[in-house]
Amino acid sequence: MGLNIFLFVCNLIIPVxxxxxxxxxxxxxxxNINGIYGYRTSMSMKNKETWEFAHEYCSKLWVKLGFIMLTMSIIVSALAFTLVGDVQGIIEILIVTIQTTVLIISIFPVEKALKKNFDEHGNRRY
Structure with a gap:
């Protein structure tokens, strides 16, 4: 039972x-634009305006995705508690793999929005 609770908590880390x-x-x-903390890509770090835009866009996306993944993770993990043996472990690993994939893929819409709203030098498109 302790392992089940540990796996359940681990599955909540990425969405939280x-x-x-x-x-x-x-x-x-x-x-401030920095190389340590924040949404850091070459496009987002062009200037203060791209930096702020990227964080605003990313924040909205991450709240939506985080809420969806948290809800789904709780439901699937709760259902996985009813399973025994390796099946539960495989499901828990799949959940974390999907969450990690979603986290990485979330970069693409932010970059697309940056390219739509700013040119390659970071100047706003009108």
Whole structure:
């Protein structure tokens, strides 16, 4: 039973982090462009405007995705508790794999929005 609870908590880490940073970036994104903390890509770090845009866009996306993944993870993990042996472990690993994939894929819509709204030098398109 202890392992089940541990796996359940592990499955909540990525969605909770996405929700946390989604809310945090919406209200208080990193003030200065830096290479340590925040949504850091070459496009988002062009200038202050691209930096703020990327964090605002990413925050909205991560709140939505984090909420969806948290809900689904709770439901699937609860159902997996009823299974025995290796099947439960495989399901838990699949959940984390899907969450990690969603987290990585979330970069693409942010970059697409940046390219739609800014040119390659970081100047806003009108």
């Amino acid at each position: 982090i996405m929700l946390f940073f989604g809310v945090k970036f919406r209200k208080h994104g990193p003030e």
